[in-house]
Amino acid sequence: MLRYLLHTSLLIAAWMLLTACSHSVNSRFVAPAKRPETIASRPWPPNRFLVIAYHDVEDDGADQRYMSVRTSALNDQMVWLKRNDYRPVSVQQILDARNGGAPLPPKAVLLTFDDGYSSFYTRVWPLLKAYNWPALWAPVGIWVSTPENKKVDFGGLPTAREKFATWDMVREVSRSPLVEIGSHTWASHYGGVANPQGSSQPVAANRIFNKKTGQYETDEEYQARIDKDVATITTKIEEVTGKAPRAWVWPYGAANGVSLSIIKKHGYQMAFTLEDGLGNVNNLDSIPRQLINGNPSLENFAEGIIDVREPNAMRAMHIDLDDVYDPNPAQQKKNIDKLIQRVYDMRASHVFLQAYADPAGDGTVREVYFKNRWLPVRSDLFNFIAWQLQTRAGAKVYASMPVLAFNLDKSLPRVQAWDPKTGTAKVDPKQYQRLSPFNAVARQRITEIYEDLSRYSNFAGILFHDDALLTEFEDASPDAMTAYHQAGFKGTITDIRNNPQEFARWTRFKSRELIDFTQSLTETVHSIRGPQVRTARNIYAMPVLDPKSESRYAQNLNDFLTTYDWTAPMAMPLREGVPLNESGAWLDSMVTAVNQHPDALRKTIFELQARNWQQTENQGRISGKQLAQWMDQLKISGANSLGYYPDDFINGQPGMDEIRPSFSAWWYPQKTAVLTGN
Numbered sequence: 070m071l072r073y074l075l076h077t078s079l080l081i082a083a084w085m086l087l088t089a090c091s092h093s094v095n096s097r098f099v100a101p102a103k104r105p106e107t108i109a110s111r112p113w114p115p116n117r118f119l120v121i122a123y124h125d126v127e128d129d130g131a132d133q134r135y136m137s138v139r140t141s142a143l144n145d146q147m148v149w150l151k152r153n154d155y156r157p158v159s160v161q162q163i164l165d166a167r168n169g170g171a172p173l174p175p176k177a178v179l180l181t182f183d184d185g186y187s188s189f190y191t192r193v194w195p196l197l198k199a200y201n202w203p204a205l206w207a208p209v210g211i212w213v214s215t216p217e218n219k220k221v222d223f224g225g226l227p228t229a230r231e232k233f234a235t236w237d238m239v240r241e242v243s244r245s246p247l248v249e250i251g252s253h254t255w256a257s258h259y260g261g262v263a264n265p266q267g268s269s270q271p272v273a274a275n276r277i278f279n280k281k282t283g284q285y286e287t288d289e290e291y292q293a294r295i296d297k298d299v300a301t302i303t304t305k306i307e308e309v310t311g312k313a314p315r316a317w318v319w320p321y322g323a324a325n326g327v328s329l330s331i332i333k334k335h336g337y338q339m340a341f342t343l344e345d346g347l348g349n350v351n352n353l354d355s356i357p358r359q360l361i362n363g364n365p366s367l368e369n370f371a372e373g374i375i376d377v378r379e380p381n382a383m384r385a386m387h388i389d390l391d392d393v394y395d396p397n398p399a400q401q402k403k404n405i406d407k408l409i410q411r412v413y414d415m416r417a418s419h420v421f422l423q424a425y426a427d428p429a430g431d432g433t434v435r436e437v438y439f440k441n442r443w444l445p446v447r448s449d450l451f452n453f454i455a456w457q458l459q460t461r462a463g464a465k466v467y468a469s470m471p472v473l474a475f476n477l478d479k480s481l482p483r484v485q486a487w488d489p490k491t492g493t494a495k496v497d498p499k500q501y502q503r504l505s506p507f508n509a510v511a512r513q514r515i516t517e518i519y520e521d522l523s524r525y526s527n528f529a530g531i532l533f534h535d536d537a538l539l540t541e542f543e544d545a546s547p548d549a550m551t552a553y554h555q556a557g558f559k560g561t562i563t564d565i566r567n568n569p570q571e572f573a574r575w576t577r578f579k580s581r582e583l584i585d586f587t588q589s590l591t592e593t594v595h596s597i598r599g600p601q602v603r604t605a606r607n608i609y610a611m612p613v614l615d616p617k618s619e620s621r622y623a624q625n626l627n628d629f630l631t632t633y634d635w636t637a638p639m640a641m642p643l644r645e646g647v648p649l650n651e652s653g654a655w656l657d658s659m660v661t662a663v664n665q666h667p668d669a670l671r672k673t674i675f676e677l678q679a680r681n682w683q684q685t686e687n688q689g690r691i692s693g694k695q696l697a698q699w700m701d702q703l704k705i706s707g708a709n710s711l712g713y714y715p716d717d718f719i720n721g722q723p724g725m726d727e728i729r730p731s732f733s734a735w736w737y738p739q740k741t742a743v744l745t746g747n
Contacts, residue, residue: 108378108379108380109375109376109378109379112175113175113176113177114347115172115173116166116172116173116349116350116351117173117177117347117348117349117350118158118163118173118177118178118179118347118348118350119155119176119177119178119179119347119348119359119374119377120178120179120180120181120341120348120356120357120358120359121178121179121180121181121358121359121361121374122181122183122322122341122343122358122359122360122361123136123138123143123180123181123182123183123193123361124136124137124182124183124184124186124362125137125138125184125186125188125232126138126139126140126143126182126186126188126189126192126193127139127140127188127192128140128141128192131364133362133363133364134223134226135184135186135223135232136360136361136362137364138361138364138365139364140192140196142364142365142367142370143192143193143196144196145367146361146367146370147196147200147202149367149370149371150178150374151200153176153371154175154176155176155177155178155374156173156174156175156176156177156178157177157178157179157180157200157201157202157203158173158174158177158178158179158203159179159203159247159249160179160203160205160249160251160315160316160339161249162177162203163177163179163339163348163350163353164315164338164339164353166350167350167351167353173350179203179204179205179348180202180203180204180205181204181205181206181207181251181318181341181358182204182205182206182207183207183253183318184207184208184209184212184233184253184258185206185207185208185209185212185213185233185234185239185253186232186233186234187231187232187233187234187235187238188232189206189234189238189242190234190238190241190242193206194242194245194247194248197245197247197248198245198247201247202247203246203247203248203249204247204248204249205248205249205250205251205316205318206239206242206248206249206250206251207250207251207252207253207316207317207318207341208233208234208239208250208253209253209254209255209256209258209320210252210254210255210256210301210302210305210306211255211256212233212258213233213234213235213236213239214236214305215230215233216230217230218230221233224258224259224260225259236305236309239306239309239310240309240310243309243310243311243312249315249316250306250309250310250312250314251314251315251316251317251318251339251341252299252302252303252306252314252316252317252318252332252337253302253318253320254273254298254299254302254320255298255299255301255302255305256298256301257271257272257273257295257298257320258273258320258321259271259272259320260272261275261277262277262278262279262280263275263276263277263278263452263456263527264278264449264452264453264456264525265278265280265283265449265453266450266453267280268452268453268456268457270323270456270527271319271320271321271323272294273295273298273319273320273323273325273328274319274323274324274325274328274527274599275323275325275527276291276524276525277291285440285524285525288327288524291327292327292331295327295328295331296331299328299331299332299335300335302314303335303336313336314336314337315336315337315338315339316337316338316339316340316341317332317337317339317340317341318340318341319340319341319342319343321343322341322342322343322344322358322360323342323527324340324342324355324599324600324601325597325598325599326523326594326595326596326597326598326599326600327596327597328599329354329599329600330596333354338353339353339356340353340354340355340356341356341358342355342356342357342358342601343357343358343360344357344358344601345357345377345381346377346378347377347378352600354600355599355600355601359373359374359377361373380671380672380709381418381734382418382709382710382734383418383419383635383674383709383710383711383712384416384417384418384419384710384711384712384732384733384734385417385418385419385420385421385467385674385676385710385711385712385713386412386415386417386419386420386421386464386712386713386716387420387421387423387469387676387712387713387714387715387716388408388412388420388421388422388423388715388716388718389423389427389715390422390423390424390425390426390438390450390451390454391423391426391427391428392404392715392717392718392719393405393408393450393454394426394438394447394448394450404718404719405454405457407718407719408454408458408718409457409458409461409462411716411718411721411725412458412462412464412718413461413462413463414725414729415725415729415732415733416729416733416734416735417462417464417732417733418464418465418734419464419465419466419467419529419530419712420458420462420464420465420466420467421467421469421532421605421712421714422451422454422455422458422466422467422468422469422528423438423469424437424438424439424451424468424469424470424522424526425437425438425469425470425471426438426447431502432471432474432501432502432536433474433476433501433502434471434474434475434476435476437451437518437522438450438451439451439452439521439522439525439526440521440525441517441518441521441522441525442517442518442521443475443477443514443517443518444475444476444477444518449525451468451522451526452525452526452527455468455526455527455528456527459527459529465529465530466528466529466530467528467529467530467531467532467603467605468522468526468528468530468531468532469532469534470519470522470531470532470533470534471534471536471537472506472515472533472534472536472537472583472586472587472590473501473503473504473505473506473515473536473537474501474502474503474504474534474536475504475514475515475518476502477504477511477514478514481504481505481508481510481511481514482504482505482508482511482546482547482548483496483502483503483504483505483546484496484497484500484503484504484505484506484539484543484544484546484549485497485505485543485544485545485546485549486500486540486542486543486545487542487543487545487561487562487563488542489542489562489563489566492561492563494545494546497540497542497543500540500543501536501538503536505544505546505548505549506539506544506582506583506586507544507546507548507549507551507552507582508546508548509548512586512589515590516589516590516593519590519593519594520593520597522594523593523594523597523598523602524597526598527598528598528602529601529602529603530602530603530604530605530634530635531590531591531594531602531603531604531605532605532606532607532637533587533590533604533605533606533607533633534607535607535608535609535639537583537586537587537606537607537624538583538609538622538623538624539579539583539622539623540621540622540623541566541576541620541621542562544579545562552582553565553575553578556578558571558574558575558578572620573620576619576620576623577619577625579623580619580623580624580625580628581628582623583623583624584628584632587604587606587632587633588632591604603634603635604632604633604634604635605633605634605635605636605637605674606629606632606633606635606636606637607637607638607639607676608624608626608629608636608637608638608639609622609624609638609639610638610639610640610641610644610645610659611645612624612625612626613626613638613659613662613663614658614659614662626662626663626666627666630666630669630672630673633672634672635672635673635674635710636663636669636672636673636674637673637674637675637676637712638659638663638673638675638676639676639678640656640659640675640676640677640699640703640711641676641677641678642655642656642678642699643678643681643683643691644678644681644682644683649695652699653698653699653702656675656699656702656703656706657702657706659675660675660703660706660707660708661706661707664707670707670708670709671709673708673709673710674710674711674712675703675708675710675711675712676711676712676713676714677696677699677700677703677711677712677713677714678691678713678714679691679696679713679714679715679716679717679722679723680714680715690717690722690723691723692723692724692727693722693723693724693725693726693727693728694727696713696723696727696728696731697727697728697730697731697732698731700728700731700732701731704731711732713728713732
């Protein structure tokens with residue numbers, strides 16, 4: 070009853086809040102019959118499957134050092150799954166479906182058990198046999214190989230030997246058609262020093278940093294370490310079971326593209342993470358799992374399972390690392406603590422963290438915050454801050470990176486604009502100073518910068534910055550002109566512009582060139598950091614509101630929606646010269662334009678401005694009250710995800726009390742009621 074009253078009172082409060090500011094938003098009532106159905110109510114997508122990740126199972130207390138659940142809870146959860154029409158599937162069924170065999174049933178579910186606890190043998194296996202339910206068991210080799218008279222070194226925690234299985238237990242259950250034995254590494258389930266600041270990160274997915282030498286592992290050292298580990302656990306499992314393991318389970322769910330290529334070389338056909346969502350038989354390199362920890366009640370377990378299919382709303386704060394960095398270590402530590410506390414208190418789901426330095430604010434990147442081959446390192450700070458935000462503030466970090474605006478060797482050609490009056494081409498000083506995307510050497514250097522970011526940093530996504538544009542007079546550099554002529558364009562840019570059909574084709578050619586380059590950068594990131602890394606790209610407002618303006622930006626909303634995981638329109642009305650009293654209607658038109666594309670709002674994050682760059686007074690700060698009104702407008706118009714740039718965490722601007730209720734999805738009444746109801 071208390072939970073019901075709390076839920077109701079919060080809904081009423083939220084309604085009063087929204088109606089109180091109705092003068093600044095265009096309220097839209099949608100009749101229930103016309104509202105879009107939730108994802109969970111739609112038919113189960115073909116050949117998709119849910120994976121549930123368990124660890125230890127105990128009869129009495131559920132020790133969370135081992136992420137335990139009680140045996141009775143596991144039994145209740147299996148019963149709930151069966152009663153709600155979830156269909157248990159095996160690793161073999163998933164592989165068969167991938168290879169063109171029988172498709173998976175609707176609501177397919179695979180149970181996995183990590184680490185190699187003896188409870189799988191004593192408690193889980195009897196349940197599997199009772200329910201005729203298949204499962205994947207992935208032990209850590211060195212833990213199961215610990216001698217009987219010694220304690221298991223469980224990540225530095227001495228643990229009784231009997232808590233872990235023996236290879237005899239593994240051998241016995243492997244003979245059951247219900248159990249697939251997978252790998253959870255031989256001895257790589259621990260954290261190692263991964264940066265100069267000493268962050269401990271999963272060693273299977275990150276290079277180890279040697280504090281004595283001040284050097285990271287080389288590619289050769291890292292690959293040799295991983296290859297040895299994979300070979301050892303693979304050989305042991307095949308020796309014990311008589312079958313080569315096919316399923317790889319990443320420790321801590323942390324994946325890596327280089328390691329993935331190594332495990333595939335050893336014959337693994339599936340790799341499991343702890344990302345959100347359903348598995349897809351057409352992508353077994355990065356299989357998400359729903360982690361069960363905290364011994365949840367059956368109600369909370371059911372909520373988590375049902376919500377797997379619902380897309381999470383993104384709430385992103387855009388942070389400049391220039392505001393964190395300070396040559397004084399003591400002051401920098403204070404800055405870091407301020408940042409972490411603010412992101413945590415704001416309950417941001419994501420942080421777009423600039424991996425480059427731009428203290429001049431001109432958009433030209435002369436230094437970066439990670440080890441690399443081509444640019445000076447202002448401080449090797451990005452990986453440390455990204456890890457702190459993830460582990461202490463609970464936010465996913467996207468590396469905000471330019472695509473072209475790198476200040477590399479002056480011999481590399483820059484984007485040039487065509488002057489129709491003089492018939493000459495030169496760099497436009499009013500635009501970003503960008504390397505030409507049509508020059509092979511420039512593209513290679515940029516690719517290598519992205520390689521190094523991925524090699525030495527840990528992040529969840531990439532945000533391609535707004536410097537990836539070409540105006541209606543760009544690019545006119547020699548390499549660009551060669552590319553146009555090879556594509557069948559004739560004459561000068563003036564000739565192309567004077568032919569409407571050719572001008573339209575030229576516009577699409579440039580848009581696709583930028584898309585193709587960012588896709589190649591994505592492939593580079595995936596090959597090193599892993600396929601789980603998501604992508605987002607900023608798009609200017611005008612290509613969203615007026616598709617014809619593609620010619621002035623070489624940006625196309627349709628292209629973005631089909632290419633990237635997230636499209637990030639710069640929903641910044643004052644930046645576009647929109648009067649403040651018309652800004653709400655302008656934002657509404659932005660959402661409406663995106664919503665013309667099917668299912669587009671689900672993967673679009675609208676980035677608001679927290680600063681008016683046309684004003685100098687008070688550094689052009691926009692009040693938290695105004696920002697909150699814009700956020701409310703976006704949500705009422707139908708937006709699911711939003712963010713803002715920049716966040717001035719040093720000075721606490723915008724004011725947290727003013728924007729947090731409008732910004733954070735954590736503060737929604739429904740969510741708050743759930744969190745306080747237990």
